[in-house]
Amino acid sequence: MRDSFHSRIGFILAAAGSAVGLGNIWGFPTQVANHGGGAFLLVYLCVIFILAIPALYSEMLIGHSAQANPVRSLTQLSEGRARPIGRLMGYLNVLGSCLMLSFYHVVAGWMLVHALGFLARGFGIEVAAEFLLNSSLTRDLIFTAVFLLATAYVVFQGVEKGIERWSKRLMPTLVVLLVALIAYMLTLPGADEGLKKYLVPDFSLMTDTSILVAAMGQAFFSLSIGLGGMMIYGSYLKPGANLGRLSLSVAALDTFIAFLAGLLIIPALYAGIHLGVNVGEGSKLIGEGQLIFAVLPELFNSMGIAGPFVAFAFFMLLSIAALTSTIAQAEVPVSYCIEERKLKRPVATALSLSVIAMFSLLLILFFEPLFGWVVTAVTQFQLPLSGLFYLLVVGWLWHRSNHLKAIAAGSVGLTLLRWHIRYLCPVLMSIVFYHVAFG
Template identity: 55%
Template sequence: MASRDAFHSRLGFILAAAGSAIGLGNIWAFPTNAANNGGGAFLFVYLVVTILLALPALYAEVYIGNQAQKNPVAALEEATQSKLGRYGGIAGLCGAIMMLSFYTIVAGWMLSHALSPLFQLLGFDDIAQWLATDSSARNFLFTPIFILLGAAIIHQGVSAGIEKWSTRLMPMLLVMMIALIVYILQQPGAMEGLKVYLIPDFSRVTEPDLIVSAMGQAFFSLSIGVGGMMVYGSYMAKGKDIGKLVASITLLDTSIAILAGLLIIPALFVAQHAGQQVFVDNHLIGEGQLIFSILPTLFESLGSIGLLVAFTFFALLSIAALTSTISSTEVPVAYLVESKDIPRNKATWMVSAVVFTASSIIILNFEAIFGLIIQGLTTILQPLSCLFYFVVVGWLWKRGNKLTDQATLQAHTSLRLLSYYIKFICPILISVVFYNVAF
């Protein structure tokens, strides 16, 4: 078997894991869900769900990988000492492919929309229009381009590829986002959007659909439940304070999601103030597609500076998509490298080919299956995977697990409380949410 690569620094791990978490889930999906679910009410529930469920789920996932020092399939099989763990790991692996199948399509949209204003500035209006218009031809061009970008980083390995590029891309993403927020908040209508976003209507916080949406968003934003965080945890040496690392990742991810809301929702109200129709019956027109129709029109109305803002905005989204794509791709790649003894280069291109095939099926049947795949992943597969992680850590994993070792728990009160919380409270909370939706 090939020798195992690893992260070389604590900062490299945090930025890579945060890069996995910080993606289109934060900057594309979070503001859309917030705008459609009461703004401040959704934000409030999202924060509560993140603390009560997403944070411990992230801890459980990273902890399993870190203790096993193996890919998710092998790690879960070792933890459970049964085929149940293996099946759970394979389900996560399939979830990673499932996420990549639609994620790379959306990431391709970001890339094409980033290039469109540049061509417009250069006077190539026809090309700019084609890049900004949804079509199967555009999807079949930019989806593989984005898959290749991720593959180019993945095949370099953990330290030379994932860690190096994460430490470059993440600071760039943060600077670009803050600059855009400062600009948008100075535009007419922005303050109205800010109020909707930050002042919650507490009468809505108990709505089951809102809670499930917030839970799915929290798991999607943190990339939990598809094995990406588990494989990243396996690349960190044992003995690190996983709790502090996970808290840092969650804080950074949640901060970016909140900042994305500060950018997108005020921008929508700026567009509305400028005369564009954004909402119908308190729901966004076009849902997730809205930022590709409303915001480019808003940016274009601002003249040349608006085209530069549009490029910066969609370049930001492209960077966020790339950092998340890397971690999801690493899940099946790590499995093929370690469990099937396939060289990393070959494994990377094999996974990329599978992802492109799955993406192509979605592109050809877009209206029928695109939304279903996203909903199935974020509201069913990811929460169920997290429930499985809780059961593994709390009930099934007997050897080498500090959270079930009685001597360790007696010596560390904080670990004992965390153990009880993961073992009893977290499975109950997820089950209650599912019950409320089903009945």
């Protein structure tokens, strides 16, 4: 009997956890800060409904209809001459998941090590703090392995007893930490300027096409569409699940957490400016990796005795966000091994995480030539290309037993949704693909 989610709330928390990753905490606020603040936020919310939710629905619909891993699902539903392409895209989803998890575990290890390093500093254990907060091969190997073992531990227990149960624990913890950090950050001098920048839109910027394209890209990546994670989660839903309502719920929770991340990061940046921290590169605010590992630690160090403990909470927040994503994406190769190679879950988990560990080891040992290349290949090419293919499968390649086609026949709203997925969304996704891959 195939494993499945036990409850609706369990699925929503797990799927939102898959979507809520490091990109939400550092990627979304960076895009907001560098693309018009409140104007970007408004455009982003519109794009979520126009592009991201239909794409999320399409990915979940493929998995739910086929009740299988991405290889079998895309092969089965890409009918006729497109079947070999569907099979190829399924295998690329499995490979892409392993590659994504290889660099994601390295970065997640950095988050965990920074959390523990600042905690050690807070308690005056400087020897440990120096080791943890200064990059070294030994440190990176140890903490990448720790995070790999954490992912394996959850996935090993299965969908209901592992992924669903831990998602119910991790997601509320993440939200509580996020809200507590926001409350503290908003008390700092200068934070109110960042809050104004974030929440008060400049409507004259909303016609800027660069904001629209950036919002489309961020909305798509924010919901973790394109590597089969949402597809495999959709396949674990019981027959008759209301995919439309679930898609809306997952997107709403993911967007809410991204919004909270903006409430934390952007006021923190302006608080840093007030304290004399360098947060800019030319006309733009520093973002992503430099923001997390350079700017914010400098801000935390300027906070006095509270700084190390605020930093610990912040990096634990990022560690939790990373774990909710890794346990979801790891299920893609694990489900493939179980269903296509007929392995038991413990063996499938060990084999999948061993392959990911091997890739991670190569990235750590050959960081300069490999790391950036792998990140670019997965995030800028495979994610948008796979998302486009999902839309083409649902809109064009899947004919027999097409659930969306069948239910659209009796509903004007669903007919419009089908036409939206068939025509408008592929055009928008093509624009996103061109922008992130070649822009």
